[in-house]
Amino acid sequence: MLSLPAWKCPEWTFNASQVNTSSPEFIEEWQKRIRELQGAIMVASCVQMLVGFSGVIGFLMRFIGPLTIAPTISLVALPLFDSAGSNAGSHWGIAAMTIFLIVLFSQYMKNIAVPVLVYGREKKCHTTKFRLFQVFPVLLALCISWLLCFVLTVTSTFPSAPTAYGYLARTDTKGSVLSQAPWFRFPYPGQWGLPTVSLAGVFGIIAGVISSMVESVGDYYACARLVGAPPPPKHAINRGIGIEGLGCLLAGAWGTGNGTTSYSENIGALGITRSCTSSRVQCLPFWPRLEHGGKGAGRASQLTLCSQDSSGEHQKGAAETRM
Template sequence: MNANAKRCRQIRLKHLTETEQFWETSFGGIISIPLILSEGLCLQHDSLTQSQLINNIFFVSGLCTILQVIFGVRLPILQGGTFALVTPAMALLSMPDWECPAWTKNASLVNTSSPVFIEVWQTRMRTLQGSIMVASLLQVLVGFSGLIGFLMRFIGPLTIAPTVSLIGLSLYDSAGVKAGSHWGISAMTTVLIILFSQYLRRIPIPVPAYNKIKKLHVSKFFLFQIMPILLGIAVSWLVCYLLTIYDVLPSDPDEYGYLARTDVKGNVVSEASWFTFTYPGKWGLPTASLAGVVGIIAGIICSMAESVGDYHACARLSGAPPPPKHAINRGIGVEGVGSLLAGAFGTGNGTTSFSENVAALGITRVGSRTVILLSGFVMILMGILGKIGAIFTTIPTPVIGGMFMIMFGVIGAAGISNLQSTDMNSSRNIFIFGFSMFSALVIPNWIMKNHTFLDTGVKEVDQVLQILLTTHMFVGGFLGFFLDNTIPGKLYTAISCFIAKNQNSTWHQCHIL
């Protein structure tokens, strides 16, 4: 009995360690989304509300993870916020009707407790919430009705590659603005993350350990492989703190480098409550915008296609058989329910499967649903602890910018990697991908500079066109989808699929076509 009890304790300790590894892989992506959205919501000078948004997204991510593991695809895969909805959300919030008043951009003019300021950002949040909730109903319908299998027959890698790549590439401006607040600090953060994740990833750290067989011994812990982003941010954060307390960084808000100080956010940690509880309608009754719904739907379609690929990759890496169609349908349906909850709880975002989690599976070879369930509970706990969200908001701006440089670059490359099973010696495929990518950079850029060009006389139609044509991933994905399904020569799909199967690939079309 004692032996069994000891073994159970060892298993629980192992699960806790593995749980820590998995939720840390989602850390960067989860905190990035509220920080980006805060600019469009006019919250760049309201750190306390930013911290509440971070708590909200942690809480909902944990809740959706538990739902997905128990009721959804039932694979060990984390759920979290999706950058696929960030781009259309920012396109909606950048429209003339929703552009932030000039005074909200000046910290000295912002009174965060003022009813006027609260109404400014909550009006935008409620519109974003309602748009996400309505759009997520489509995902629920597509998932639980089984339509996802039919849709994926027409959505190939030449549609997915430009769509996912442009999610990362379209956020270059946000990364540049934050990194440019102090290029030295942001470059240091980037270099540290590269050092930890690429150069030192296979170097173990010796740590003391004990078990019944080996007694007290030295074990290998791959620290740099497990938490490179967290380590990079922590070291840069510490450097900024030291530069702040020794007054190396300027104290004048108008001087270059001021945003690298760790005391910029004031007393946000002390002002934040120890415990915070989110609930549907926290920011008021959600409202919907036709343009917002259409834009979010474009992001959700991209998210669904990416999730199907993640399911197959997760199944293979965890040693499970390829997920059957009914499991995929449940997974997409539950993700739709998750986005509905995310909208209702006021995260300003939806939910999707975390590709970073799939990558962590490949590294750790831990395919336990128990570990992912524990990760979900940890994220819920972090969403309840108000001080946690407040601490994350104090990360200096250039440190966030350095992290964005890595994160958005990897997202862009991950999109292109969808072409690995496609014949890129074909002039047809090269044309479709190249034209879709370039057009998706040119058209939105021109429309944003000439927003009065779209004038049909119907305001709602103008808004829909404005959001769609300024959303890079929609333009690239639509052109890739249209050209791939109309230009003759799609036989390459069947050939590539056959090759991918023989190479034990996880390309989702091999299982759906």
């Protein structure tokens, strides 16, 4: 939406070193974009709540499968190539090093266990093995790259001229942002002014909402599979999509500039940690299952308290509660 010609940033804002972020002109430039985004998110979130709480998404479940989810997620990421290339082009050397570190940590060093100091009630202070590179590959790569940029900035290796190549890789180009930020701030609805609504903005956000709902359905099934729970029923999926829409409505009212949805990366972390432990997990699936009994037997709703090891296999002696 903000890539439309009407919302392109003025040329005088392109040079960060020459922009006074506290000036009324600059504040109005970004706040009017936030207000436009607020209105579009709030209207689109109402559509998502309608789809979720009315049960439409449950009806459409027959058309949503792996062949639907995978292309949708891929198409959502396609517009990001332009932004990624533009930002990485600020300094291709630093960008290439960051990508290399992410691949190195996540693919080749993921099984290396690092000893860390922990505290427990029984063993008190002791060391344990933690797969640091598997859990934080992106964060570690970003921290290392930033530290390198900081060293190159302090040693004046990066150019100090704003128009020179590599200047944006310096760590002090936006240092005034932290110094001018208030220590405490309490957000509230409408803090950027009255939200504005346009047809183009609403339809643009609705397209994102549709792809978000499709992705969330896949996340629900993946999460249930990883924790050993039965597949979520349609009414649970309807509630989940509706609550995500409610979260988007609140986010739009507060002016965060984004919506809320299930985060696929957290599902991957769930598969790595097995619900916060790598050896054993106690889980209580909150989706009931219906069983058919023999002759004359009615249906029983079953809640299973299951034990899993790190391989995902159910252990013996799992307790079952039948109602």
